[in-house]
Amino acid sequence: MRQDAFKSGDVRAPILRRPFFWIIALVITAFGLAPAVANDVELRESLLLAAVYITLASNLNLMLGYTGYINFGSIVFFGLGGYICVFLMSAHDWPLAGAVLAAGAAVSLFALLFGLGILRLRGAYFALATIGINEAVKAFVSNFEPWGGSSGLYLSTEIFMPLGGPMQALWVIYFLMVGVMGLSLYLSYGIKTSKFGLGLMAIGQNEDAAAMLGVRTPLYKAFAYSVSAFLPALAGGLYFFKSAFIQPVDAFDLGLSTEAMVIVMLGGQGTITGPTVGAYLYEELRGRLLTSETFSNFQLVISGALLLVIVLFLPGGLMGWIYGRWPRMKRVLE
């Protein structure tokens, strides 16, 4: 429950002294070193996907877990980030770094503008509005010829040359993605232990009470929404650059935000470890089911069933259960 997530570790200790800071650093290092040391390309590929899921889930958590606002269409940030990055690189020859950062900035701005409009809505209406935005953007891009319409945009293989050729580029992209993932984790943690995070949690508990107590709710919500868009946009830029191909149906796939939401709930909304562990396990499950013909989409059935169980009996997810059994973990694993 969000109440448990509230009681995080000692908020007065300087950040470098808190164990969780180093736990995150450990995870990031593990991601970075494991495939590199073993020179294992397969491992790298599956960890890349895990990193994408972790990024999406952690950033979704900022809205879903902290403020309680259900962003069903969060994938729109990922897709738009991908499109802006690929477009700038293919049509205007921008270098990767510039294109990715521009994508992040543009999408955050977009989120801020739209957020101000739809964050006045509560509960289910907000959730539906986020779906509406995703679908509207998808339908629009499908008709927008400068961005390739429904056929999408292709990147020529030469695009990997500035990075040293395709094989090396894939490694560079991987490390960058791990970086984005790491930033997402630190961002979640940083916000959670800050005054801003306190305000968001208050909104999640009881928005009207929070407003009466002086929390500037419209501003806080809009800011959270905009911030939650930035890193997924970066991830989108990197991911679609690597795929050298982007089309609306893949970029704005509502199924992916669905999975991110399931991951956050399964892992434990409002926590940071929850979405991370959940995303990793979920990606492993998906990878295993990928090649099975009948069960290739079975991860949806399994996660659907798990989600139902969680919602009915265990709303705190995995971390909620862990905190229940070992309350001392609350101080260490956030």
Next chain:
Amino acid sequence: MWRDELNAAGGIKAGNQRYKVRFVTYDDQSQGGRVQQLYTRLILQDKAQFLFSPYSSGLAATAAVISEQYGKLMLVMGGAEPKIFELSNKYLFQGITSADHYLSGAVEALRSRNPHARVALVYSDDPFSKAVALATRDQAREAGFTLVLDESYAPTTTDFSPIINKIITSKADALLGGGHYPDGATLARQLYDQKANLQWVTLLVAPGNQEFARLGPAALGITVPSQWEIQASYKPQFGPPAAKFAKAFEEKFKIAADYHSASGYTGGALLQHAIETAGSIDTDKVAAALNTMDVTTFFGHIKFATDAKHHGLQIAHEMVLAQWQMKNGSLVREVVWPTAARTADILNRMQ
């Protein structure tokens, strides 16, 4: 079938070695994201040495990214869009006619019946159909037709009534377009239900499938550009002649052979021929063999473009135009164009 026949005969002869062929296949469920993951898996985990592309131009493009990243040779028998070959590839080869020549035969055939036709170009919004439409637009104008409607529809469309109403409003004589099987078949059915009364209909892909006959009266008179028909009379330099292939296929799989199965078989045959010519299974040597290839199989004449801008594009193979007609009480596909290859005259559609 190619694999089974080949292995039964002892495998591919490359230099002094004989190699049997083993397939590893996955279902991509027509999703681009899966395609990339699965091809990466094929290369890294399953250690595939040669690749065949997925079916559809969009998916072939995503797969090509992976095959080029890892330097593996891929034969594209299911992707006709030329764009894939303009992205600086080295190991991609297209074994079927490319999209920009798909409807040129239909345009010529239509011109022979109605030089001043009012044409509606209605096509699916996917890479392949868009590429076909792009070329057909120019070909239609050069032929002297009036383009009265030019529109695309989402590939997942199931309700064609708005667009059919527009076709009727435009008073078109002829319809060129379509996309793949699901939308093509649905469009054909709804054209019939709404009595669109077009004198000429050419749809891509869908009518080339035997299933299309299930539409009954809705299928009558519809023409389709085909990569190959059983009645085709090419004299092969290697491999079986058309009739023999068709008979063996029907015996083995209990369904009639069509251009999809023919192109699949040919993909294997071309790879085999290239490996045998190169005398090795080294990717670069086989690629070199494919680059110099200029052959005729039962499927037709095959030659690949070798310039850097279009590497791998198919430049020799040609389409025929087939039409669904009634013969002895049942629906069959007859070749109606080019006149040299035809097995029946073009039927005028009447409803």
Next chain:
Amino acid sequence: MFGIVASIVDGVLIGSVYGLAAMGLTLIWGVMDVVNLTHGAAIVAGMFALYLLTSAAGLAPYAALPPILAGGFLVGVLLYWIAVHRMIGRPPLMSLLSTFSVNLVLIGLGTAVWGTVLFNVPVTLPGVSWQGYTFPGTHLLAAGLTAVMAGLLYLFLYHTRLGKAVRAVADNREAAELAGIPTTQMLSLAFGLGVALASVAGMLIATLFPFTVLAGDAYQLKSFVVTVLGGLGNPAGALLGGIALGLVEGLAAPFMPVSWTLVIEFVLFVAVLIVFPGGIFAFRRS
């Protein structure tokens, strides 16, 4: 000119069927303040039920309506007890997620059984021709049956005791409970009814167009758009909303590439949500 009229008429015919689907969604919303995210699965269930009944059981297409209505109702009641009952009164996130998870399970099972292949139920009826345009018989009959279903729902809600009880629970659950109405049973009844309407709508759509297991998502979205247009909790509004949507689509189609109508739909959706949070013909303001 005739083309535009034909387009509008056809749009309205099909829009009404979307309205029927939305009626199911809005009824549940209005009675128990739950957004039923299994709505799409219910529509697909109706489609596949028609397919199975006509192909395996050899039933004539429209004769399948009563069994699908009844079956949908039973499934709806079951769904209520599994996923919704415990969520009543809890924050909206909970019921959204519980119905959502059931949807995941159902669609996942559906794809495991039927894949993502296109299915079709061939139904041919003579159409009505006018000025060169034809309105297929199936479209006309589907709209007609929609009107019948809407009429039956109206009769139920306003002219039967049970219907009155349902409306009472929608109005004020506590008062209804105090008046001696078994409100929990009414809630499950309303949910069953909502799912039944969705299933019948699915069946009718299947007589018009081919479908896949995944088609439910698109129709669910359309239902949301219609519900928002028509006003949440207002079944009559939903029907009007469906017709209005059909009108907009029919009016737009002749003047722009048909693929743009989807953009218009979703922009309209978001705009209406922002400007009229309760829907244009709102019955309940949230």
